[in-house]
Amino acid sequence: MASYKYHILLCGGTGCTASESPKIKENFQQILAEKNLSEDVQVVTTGCFGFCEKGPIVKILPDNTFYTQVKPEDCREIVDEHIVKGRKVIRLLYENPENKEHISDSKHMGFYKKQMRIALRNCGFIDPENIDEYIARDGYKALASVLEQNDPAATIDIIKKSGLRGRGGAGFPTGLKWELCAKNSADQKYMICNADEGDPGAFMDRSILEGDPHSIIEAMAIGGFCIGATIGLVYIRAEYPLAIHRLQVAIDQAREYGLLGNNIFGTDFSFDIILRYGAGAFVCGEETALIHSMEGQRGEPTFKPPFPAVSGYMKKPSNVNNVETFANIPVIINKGWEWFSSIGTEKSKGTKVFALAGQINNVGLIEVPMGITLREVIYEIGGGIKGGKKFKAVQTGGPSGGCLTEKFLDTPIDYDNLVAAGSMMGSGGMIVMDETSCMVSVAKFYLDFTVEESCGKCTPCRVGNKRLSEILDRITKGNGTMEDLALLKNLSKVIKDTALCGLGQTSPNPVLSTIDNFWDEYVAHVTEKKCPAGQCKALKQYVINAEACKGCTACARNCPVGAIKGTVKMPHEINQELCIKCGTCIEKCKFNAISII
Amino acid sequence: MDKIIIKMKKEVSDKIIEICDRFNNQPGELINVLHQTQDYLGYLPAEAQELIAERLHIPTAKVYGVVSFYSFFTMVPKGKYPISVCMGTACYVRGAEKILDAFTNELKIPVGETDKDGIFSLTSLRCVGACGLAPVALVDGKVFGRLAPANVKDIIKEYREKED
Numbered sequence: 001m002a003s004y005k006y007h008i009l010l011c012g013g014t015g016c017t018a019s020e021s022p023k024i025k026e027n028f029q030q031i032l033a034e035k036n037l038s039e040d041v042q043v044v045t046t047g048c049f050g051f052c053e054k055g056p057i058v059k060i061l062p063d064n065t066f067y068t069q070v071k072p073e074d075c076r077e078i079v080d081e082h083i084v085k086g087r088k089v090i091r092l093l094y095e096n097p098e099n100k101e102h103i104s105d106s107k108h109m110g111f112y113k114k115q116m117r118i119a120l121r122n123c124g125f126i127d128p129e130n131i132d133e134y135i136a137r138d139g140y141k142a143l144a145s146v147l148e149q150n151d152p153a154a155t156i157d158i159i160k161k162s163g164l165r166g167r168g169g170a171g172f173p174t175g176l177k178w179e180l181c182a183k184n185s186a187d188q189k190y191m192i193c194n195a196d197e198g199d200p201g202a203f204m205d206r207s208i209l210e211g212d213p214h215s216i217i218e219a220m221a222i223g224g225f226c227i228g229a230t231i232g233l234v235y236i237r238a239e240y241p242l243a244i245h246r247l248q249v250a251i252d253q254a255r256e257y258g259l260l261g262n263n264i265f266g267t268d269f270s271f272d273i274i275l276r277y278g279a280g281a282f283v284c285g286e287e288t289a290l291i292h293s294m295e296g297q298r299g300e301p302t303f304k305p306p307f308p309a310v311s312g313y314m315k316k317p318s319n320v321n322n323v324e325t326f327a328n329i330p331v332i333i334n335k336g337w338e339w340f341s342s343i344g345t346e347k348s349k350g351t352k353v354f355a356l357a358g359q360i361n362n363v364g365l366i367e368v369p370m371g372i373t374l375r376e377v378i379y380e381i382g383g384g385i386k387g388g389k390k391f392k393a394v395q396t397g398g399p400s401g402g403c404l405t406e407k408f409l410d411t412p413i414d415y416d417n418l419v420a421a422g423s424m425m426g427s428g429g430m431i432v433m434d435e436t437s438c439m440v441s442v443a444k445f446y447l448d449f450t451v452e453e454s455c456g457k458c459t460p461c462r463v464g465n466k467r468l469s470e471i472l473d474r475i476t477k478g479n480g481t482m483e484d485l486a487l488l489k490n491l492s493k494v495i496k497d498t499a500l501c502g503l504g505q506t507s508p509n510p511v512l513s514t515i516d517n518f519w520d521e522y523v524a525h526v527t528e529k530k531c532p533a534g535q536c537k538a539l540k541q542y543v544i545n546a547e548a549c550k551g552c553t554a555c556a557r558n559c560p561v562g563a564i565k566g567t568v569k570m571p572h573e574i575n576q577e578l579c580i581k582c583g584t585c586i587e588k589c590k591f592n593a594i595s596i597i
Numbered sequence: 598m599d600k601i602i603i604k605m606k607k608e609v610s611d612k613i614i615e616i617c618d619r620f621n622n623q624p625g626e627l628i629n630v631l632h633q634t635q636d637y638l639g640y641l642p643a644e645a646q647e648l649i650a651e652r653l654h655i656p657t658a659k660v661y662g663v664v665s666f667y668s669f670f671t672m673v674p675k676g677k678y679p680i681s682v683c684m685g686t687a688c689y690v691r692g693a694e695k696i697l698d699a700f701t702n703e704l705k706i707p708v709g710e711t712d713k714d715g716i717f718s719l720t721s722l723r724c725v726g727a728c729g730l731a732p733v734a735l736v737d738g739k740v741f742g743r744l745a746p747a748n749v750k751d752i753i754k755e756y757r758e759k760e761d
Contacts (some may be wrong), residue, residue, distance in 0.1 A: 019730065052730075196721070201686030207726075277668030281667050357729075357731065358691070364729060410634070449723070
């Protein structure tokens with residue numbers, strides 16, 4: 001890498017790829033070739049930088065300049081000014097929203113200041129399709145030292161002492177999981193990576209696989225050595241074509257370098273990795289369902305015990321870990337458990353990657369130390385609520401989690417605190433909602449998701465969630481009763497207590513947490529037949545304020561159902577029976593004369 | 598199992614047989630076989646499922662059970678330009694429902710169906726992972742981000758013009 005004067009790093013994550021980053025790369029290469037600079041400047045497609053809100057991102061090394069929202073036509077200016085003349089292109093630098101100053105180094109941006117990158121250490125720094133770049137950043141060093149030491153129990157002990165817990169959501173101690181599987185002897189064992197990221201609004205695992213696939217391969221080999229497995233399986237969503245491609249390229253390269261295959265590093269240890277594709281079933285994130293799906297069956301969970309550590313894939317002892325969990329392993333080996341366990345809170349060590357999304361200024365992928373508060377994440381990293389609106393709730397844990405309100409903003413984030421607050425860590429989706437979100441509708445949104453994704457095997461989940469969704473539907477349409485609210489709570493508890501797997505046991509959480517935290521909002525829907533957030537279609541009325549209306553006829557002309565009547569220059573009126581509540585009139589009115597009640 | 602009568606073209610059935618052979622006709626590879634068959638045909642018609650069942654020596658009911666379980670598999674042929682509106686949480690809180698409504702209004706087909714000319718089909722999906730661009734829709738694999746209901750008409754027009 002040393003022979004180049006400049007490196008142009010270009011984000012190749014799904015978000016930036018969708019915003020034409022491949023075209024930007026092509027333009028850079030073409031312009032550099034025109035100017036005979038191809039020998040001096042290297043253009044590298046990296047994994048996700050995290051700051052998706054401002055994508056596509058282009059970073060220039062060695063001076064660490066961070067350009068945001070770059071368009072293909074900006075390439076020439078960047079080459080002419082920055083590369084040739086050494087002058088930064090000010091208009092493409094990030095602008096601090098507070099003082100309008102331009103910031104060129106990402107280290108000084110609010111979005112990055114409080115972050116700490118362990119699992120994402122290589123994302124945005126290396127070309128994920130080049131194994132040499134991973135090796136240059138201490139890649140495969142951990143695997144080499146583990147194999148050299150040749151003491152699986154000692155390695156498991158390091159992971160145990162580090163305090164690493166499963167990053168897929170439940171937070172089971174990883175070292176202990178490995179130990180349980182290592183204890184069972186069998187002719188064949190399997191090390192499985194769960195890359196079936198089904199939580200809507202979460203893209204942590206995808207970004208790691210796209211940005212740093214070798215870290216997963218290395219960690220799986222380490223884990224395989226510890227538990228005595230020679231085969232690793234990655235169960236990955238078919239909806240992630242780019243991640244599949246990068247992982248496959250990485251596996252092929254690792255095989256070529258002898259880092260996968262027989263007698264790795266000249267030892268007796270052999271290990272190889274096979275990919276298995278998911279086919280769009282949320283329940284397959286549950287480990288027993290995942291194993292059935294890999295066997296070519298319907299992805300239905302089975303009762304535990306037996307745990308996969310005893311009888312898993314093909315009835316052999318198997319260990320399932322999440323992508324992000326694996327991404328932590330090589331660093332823990334390299335830097336030591338003492339270092340890792342010094343980060344975070346008493347019971348939750350290290351960092352957590354979150355996909356920060358929703359009504360927030362800085363949407364993106366972030367990694368923060370455990371123990372950071374929601375306030376720091378939302379206001380400092382996330383840059384606050386979009387459009388200056390008021391914060392209402394933050395949803396963590398996806399369809400299994402809950403909504404947290406303002407009173408939890410200063411709670412340090414860790415596994416146990418989130419559960420105590422009525423939500424959970426989950427895989428890392430963090431959706432911020434403002435005052436325009438109706439919490440009954442949000443609960444219904446998640447319930448509809450669960451109903452669709454329930455595998456149908458156990459009655460509480462199959463039938464119970466359907467009933468919950470119907471009750472919520474009644475409430476959002478103004479037909480709910482107070483008895484319905486009691487029924488919601490009661491039924492939720494029954495489902496939690498009786499469902500077979502983690503999906504059903506956690507599916508009522510969005511209902512329970514919104515009832516707990518937004519009781520008044522539920523009551524308003526039931527007794528006043530009103531949606532305080534103005535989101536429930538059936539409960540809102542559009543009205544024209546006669547004093548503000550100038551009679552310009554814009555609303556009447558644009559109303560798709562002809563529900564607005566009135567003569568020119570006279571106040572108009574909306575016929576509530578005809579109105580379909582599409583909101584076109586509000587968009588068209590130039591005088592703010594229309595409001596929702 | 599009785600020999601089944603296959604109504605599809607020979608080149609199609611040969612291709613499916615080749616896919617099954619590629620996976621050594623292993624029942625455990627059913628999902629991979631279905632993925633590749635769907636890649637090839639665009640959907641999984643009943644005859645294809647019957648043929649796969651025969652090749653893998655498993656009941657057709659089992660193949661159908663797997664096809665109907667996973668949302669990625671479809672038994673309805675998709676349109677030439679399949680449209681998927683992301684209904685992940687990030688898109689949902691940024692108004693994905695209105696985008697989906699706009700598509701159903703514009704195309705005059707409900708979610709999950711293909712229009713009568715076979716040009717467009719409409720589905721919703723869970724998270725493409727481009728949450729920074731929410732709300733998002735995929736049209737023929739291309740991501741359209743930061744959508745407003747007003748953009749929908751233009752998108753459809755753009756693809757209709759390609760057809761004309």
